Amino acid sequence: MATTASIVTYLTDLQELSTCISSLKSNGIDKIYIVDNSPDARIGAFVNDDTIVEYIRTDKNIGYGAAHNIAIRMAMRRHADFHLVINSDVRFGENVIGPIVRYMESNPDVGQLIPAMTYPDGNRQYSVRLLPTPMNLIFRRFMPRLLSDRLDRRYMLKFWDHGEPLNVPYHQGSFMFFRVDALREVGLFDERFFMYPEDIDLTRRMHRKYHTMFWPNVTVVHDHRAASYHSLKMLGIHTVNMIRYFNKWGWIYDPERRMLNRRVTKSLTDMSADRRSADAEKPAGV
Numbered sequence: 525m526a527t528t529a530s531i532v533t534y535l536t537d538l539q540e541l542s543t544c545i546s547s548l549k550s551n552g553i554d555k556i557y558i559v560d561n562s563p564d565a566r567i568g569a570f571v572n573d574d575t576i577v578e579y580i581r582t583d584k585n586i587g588y589g590a591a592h593n594i595a596i597r598m599a600m601r602r603h604a605d606f607h608l609v610i611n612s613d614v615r616f617g618e619n620v621i622g623p624i625v626r627y628m629e630s631n632p633d634v635g636q637l638i639p640a641m642t643y644p645d646g647n648r649q650y651s652v653r654l655l656p657t658p659m660n661l662i663f664r665r666f667m668p669r670l671l672s673d674r675l676d677r678r679y680m681l682k683f684w685d686h687g688e689p690l691n692v693p694y695h696q697g698s699f700m701f702f703r704v705d706a707l708r709e710v711g712l713f714d715e716r717f718f719m720y721p722e723d724i725d726l727t728r729r730m731h732r733k734y735h736t737m738f739w740p741n742v743t744v745v746h747d748h749r750a751a752s753y754h755s756l757k758m759l760g761i762h763t764v765n766m767i768r769y770f771n772k773w774g775w776i777y778d779p780e781r782r783m784l785n786r787r788v789t790k791s792l793t794d795m796s797a798d799r800r801s802a803d804a805e806k807p808a809g810v
Contacts, residue, residue, distance in 0.1 A: 624742060
């Protein structure tokens with residue numbers, strides 16, 4: 525089974541990139557594609573002597589999804605079985621990719637997977653979510669904190685302990701592990717999105733035909749800088765692309781969103797009921 529990975533860079537810190545590459549190589553990734561949107565070739569010089577890495581320079585910033593698509597098409601031509609889309613600020617130990625591959629091999633109905641994710645301090649990162657409404661992704665930024673926190677608790681599934689696998693229609697884009705044949709069927713990133721909602725869009729399309737699993741048996745670390753919360757320019761890019769997302773899928777009227785989100789919350793309710801039932805059946809003192 526051949527597994528490839530791609531990292532999109534833009535003036536990326538070289539130490540951060542090196543750490544991510546080391547994580548991938550220690551897990552036996554067959555080929556790592558660096559697709560560089562930077563205005564200079566500094567990153568190319570940095571990875572020049574690495575035989576596992578293939579460097580592709582775009583000469584301009586073509587966007588996150590479009591750049592990853594270049595690498596995914598190369599992985600397809602290479603006849604890779606699995607492909608990992610990963611951010612440079614993600615790192616992990618040696619025994620992560622192997623278990624994921626074995627799980628995917630044993631579950632052919634799974635087209636996409638994301639593992640458990642933490643911040644560097646060890647706190648949980650809420651990397652799987654319900655499909656968003658405009659309130660979740662645009663208007664919440666301008667709400668009182670108490671109200672936005674209440675919205676986030678449901679949308680980001682913060683009420684759930686993340687202890688069991690879950691088929692969920694939105695995976696955050698920092699670690700998206702794909703079955704390549706599923707990508708052939710579903711399609712690649714929608715290049716109309718320059719940055720941000722391309723992960724929601726692709727997971728949602730994948731979820732229509734395959735399971736898109738949160739799988740907590742392995743864990744990765746993600747720095748997650750959330751640039752749009754610290755930069756007016758990035759906030760503007762985020763807002764424009766979210767408008768494009770809702771223009772595509774629907775603002776208020778989106779029956780598929782309602783149906784899929786209800787399915788996720790029902791699964792979580794059933795998990796909780798099963799756990800309570802199992803606890804009730806345990807002998808006293810166990």
